[in-house]
Amino acid sequence: MKKCNKCNRHLPITNFHKDNFKKDGLRTICKECTIDTVKKYREANRGKHNLSSKNYRDTHKDKVRESNRSYIKRNIIKVKDSQRRRIEKHRKEYDDYHKQYRKRNAEQLAIKARENRQTEKGKEISIKHHTKRKRNLGWSKLWNNPFPDEVKIEWHHINNLLVIPIPKRLHQLIRGKTHRHRCNDLIDKLYNIDLEAILI
Numbered sequence: 001m002k003k004c005n006k007c008n009r010h011l012p013i014t015n016f017h018k019d020n021f022k023k024d025g026l027r028t029i030c031k032e033c034t035i036d037t038v039k040k041y042r043e044a045n046r047g048k049h050n051l052s053s054k055n056y057r058d059t060h061k062d063k064v065r066e067s068n069r070s071y072i073k074r075n076i077i078k079v080k081d082s083q084r085r086r087i088e089k090h091r092k093e094y095d096d097y098h099k100q101y102r103k104r105n106a107e108q109l110a111i112k113a114r115e116n117r118q119t120e121k122g123k124e125i126s127i128k129h130h131t132k133r134k135r136n137l138g139w140s141k142l143w144n145n146p147f148p149d150e151v152k153i154e155w156h157h158i159n160n161l162l163v164i165p166i167p168k169r170l171h172q173l174i175r176g177k178t179h180r181h182r183c184n185d186l187i188d189k190l191y192n193i194d195l196e197a198i199l200i
């Protein structure tokens with residue numbers, strides 16, 4: 001039993017909401033009183049805030065828009081910077097959340113993953129991952145990196161087995177489905193070699 005600080009009744013602890021910040025882990029006022037308080041507050045403040053700010057926005061629409069725009073114009077770097085920071089901050093929260101989630105639900109997720117692998121779509125994805133891994137493990141360098149240290153390079157797969165070093169910036173320009181084909185063409189020109197002959 002616990003005494004409610006508002007209605008002063010002695011009630012079973014199931015009549016109190018949980019509150020981890022309290023010593024005994026329970027709110028000081030009973031559920032009934034809590035609900036009553038919230039209800040009264042809502043009634044007293046119904047639409048007050050929303051209405052007044054909406055009214056202001058309606059009567060000052062152009063003014064507000066203009067002021068927003070000119071602020072952004074004057075502070076474009078600051079605005080972009082804060083936008084970027086906001087995105088980064090939330091990305092971290094999001095990543096953390098998912099990390100925690102995966103940790104907490106590792107068992108169920110493993111079961112689900114096993115189930116998914118039984119479906120058609122799941123099989124397809126699993127094969128894709130498998131070939132990608134195989135491709136990454138199986139590569140061998142056709143020749144060593146000829147570029148100086150300050151040039152960042154990536155290893156381009158001319159086929160599923162062989163890789164060639166090309167400057168990262170150049171490699172990343174060639175994106176999309178036909179990447180390998182177009183990249184091979186470029187290498188033909190860059191190194192002045194006939195890849196076709198190697199690949200046969």
Ligand SMILES: [Zn+2]
Nearest residue numbers: 004007030033
């Ligand atoms: Zn109460």
Ligand SMILES: [Zn+2]
Nearest residue numbers: 155156157183
């Ligand atoms: Zn490539």
